[in-house]
Amino acid sequence: MTAVLSSGVMSNPVFREPETLGGPTREIEFRDAIREAMSEEMRRDKRVFLLGEEVAQYDGAYKVSKGMLAEFGERRIIDTPISESGFAGMAIGAAMIGLRPICEFMSWSFSLVAADPILNNAPKMLYMSGGQWGCPIVFRGNDGAGGQLGSTHSWCVEGLYSNVPGVKIVIPSCPADAKGLMKTAIRDDDPVFFLESERMLGNKGHVPEGEYLIPFGHAAVRRRGTDCTLCSWGRPVNFCLEAAEILAKEGISCEVIDLRTIRPLDMPTVIQSVRKTNCAVVVDQSWSFSSPGGELAALIHKHCFDDLDNFVYRVHSDDVPTPYSSKLEQEYLPNVRKICEAVRAATYRA
């Protein structure tokens, strides 16, 4: 069993930021980037396999695993019954005996029925076994409001799940990051929750041809600025960039930081930026109360207390179940208007 921990596969990963690779890139969709990462890792490491609802015969409910059954066969691309509790538990068992499962939840909203295995078993295994068994597993799926899916299918689970020690949580905002972070996730020896967004699967972006892995806990500065630090992850990073464009026309220069992973959380990059701008706005599509955004704001207050010109403003989803109406849903989510308002207030330009 100790072989799992000392397998050596993770021992010397070469971490590279995609933009430092040089070389040719292609413009591909977010879903293609994830598929490439999974396929490359499956070719490299026979222990890696994918399971979940509709991942095989149907090519994935969102076509993320398109063509993978044909390449890897039904022993490694496994359609499961509609029973998250069952197949998540099975995947954890597989990880414990030395395999490296990728467990797809069609939506992270459905992972709630598998709360016991994913929160109570996987993250605690290494601790409770005294270091004998880890749980190298990737749980992945769509997170957040997908567009009129209603309250029960629109969960942002990071608020709940990031509270649990022992998990790593990855929330990419663009295809290049999705690929590099997914490869790192598959090679990581800890359970990794990989949060995608139905609204971003069709987003296109430039992805390098060559192999690269993006380290966890390394934020990317998406835009340089001097007046306010905007911190976000996942889909809202794109809203922050839009807001920064608008605010630049008003004379407010925003630095946009994409945290990429919230566990671990890259505080040095945030601190360095806030010491420069003296102002921070955190954008997190979780609900406000006990959210990762709240945690980040608290950490900024702690580490940058003497650097702040105002308290840290936060933009979250409204503190209500996700509305079904498209207009209300848009108003409920962190959006460009709310981000602009928060930055103006934080910089005393309101």
Next chain:
Amino acid sequence: MPIELTMPRLSDTMEAGTVIKWNVKEGDAVRSGSVLADIETDKATMEMQCFDDGKLAAILVEPGKQVKVGTTIALIALEGEDVASVKAGGGKSGGGATAAAPAPAAKPAPAAPAPVAAPVAAPVAAAATPVVQTETRHGMEGFPSLEDDGPRMRVSPVARRMAEEQGVDIRTVKGTGPGGRVIKRDVELAIENKASMKTASAAAATISPSQALAVSTGGVQTPSAPLALALPGRDVALTGMRQTIARRLVESKTTIPHYQVTMKFDMDRLIDLRQSYNEKLKSSGVKLSVNDFLVRACALAMAEHPYFNASFAGDHIRIHETVNIGVAISLPEEKGGGLVVGVIKDADHKSLRQISADTKTLAEKARTKGLSVQDMSDATFTISNLGMFGVEHFTAIINPPNSAILACGAAVQQPVVRDGQLVVGTQMQATLSLDHRVIDGAMAAQYLASLKEFIEEPETLVV
């Protein structure tokens, strides 16, 4: 804990709001969704909706009264709370309400857990409807609002640190943040003012301390950099004096309601008189300028019209006891160029000869070693004269805290109708720029009429 309803911010520019009408009385039951009051903002009158169920315990702001955003305007007693004790305990942070001794029930640190669940009805109201949401937050009850908890000084952490590092006394900095909080830009402005005063005094051409103070405590923003053209060129760094000119004139032009009144003056007699005096006084080295006559005329007219010798001071107008006339002096390019205002003190009590001597001394000093702070302090009126350059008419920007400035053109020969006959006369145009907060148009006309008497009958200037 009772709910404090605060004046909501209904637009980006809204600083304060007025309760037009309360739709409920103290003691009335209110429900989430009921319209409590009509609020007038700077733009419109809107309904203020309630988001809690309970009883209206106290109205803290009477209809018609304007209060700042964030001020507590009413208290709602929740279920199980006694309306009378909520009312008795309320108003501690309210704006101008009856301030009874706080009851134990309204202590700021509640021991009982505050309800934290949001009302389920909120999603509907969360849409961008014109219905007003109050700023009330569950769990925040009992915390005083920023505006109203006494004279404690508020400073943002980075502002405090910057002030310490730069040796700025934070108590002298006026805060422009919420509740008067001193924020980064306030300290930056103070540092900049300090730096520009240093530079200016090093060049022996500082502005007067009272004028500098008016700038540094005025909370006026440094003028933003204008849009640059993407064309080749060379950049000239701003001297301290140029920065001061830029800041103070923007302040003047943007905060003082300027208007201008122009009059023509017949100058023939004054020019004749000047010529005869100068001939007679040549041996004693005296040479009176037209400007000396104008300084004296303005000073005497000011003694007759005290509001021209006054400053607008926020809630009152200050009429000064002495008449000090500032004369704008341009500095030569090799001295760095620019403009200073030399001051002739007690000008209404000085003879033409004295005024002439003072002016020459000031101009000479300004163009050689520079004026001292005293030379430039305490002007109550300013004259700017471009007549020697052939300019016939221009307008000037008021030199704060003055209430007026006179822009004088050249005395030029021109056709004049006098007693029904077309003759050649010498005339000068002069334009007053005025602060309408102090001086109205008719007052300006009266002043110019007095000035006209003095100038057109120049003998009156001598006696």
